[in-house]
Amino acid sequence: MVLHQQKQKQNQAIKGDNRLLVIITVLGSAGRIRFIVHEGKLVAAVMETAIKSYAREGRLSVLGSNLNDFFLCFPHCWT
Secondary structure, eight states, rough: OOOHHHHHHHHHHHHHEEEEEEEETTOOOEEEEEEEEEEEEEEEHHHHHHHHHHHTTTTTTOOOSOOOOGGOOOOOGGO
């Protein structure tokens, strides 16, 4: 009975914890950056994670690390 209640609590926690796969392409970069974020994260936090992931892979951004220097767009906006 206790085990069943624990399973239910775990399932409820998982249902409320939606994660998203973020794939970012930086112009002039060798490849895409991929990481997972929680659904409730702010855009600024996602951008900060992207910059840190980019630096962690040994790539240096020509644009710097200031979040205000970046432009976000959907892939279909360039077509």
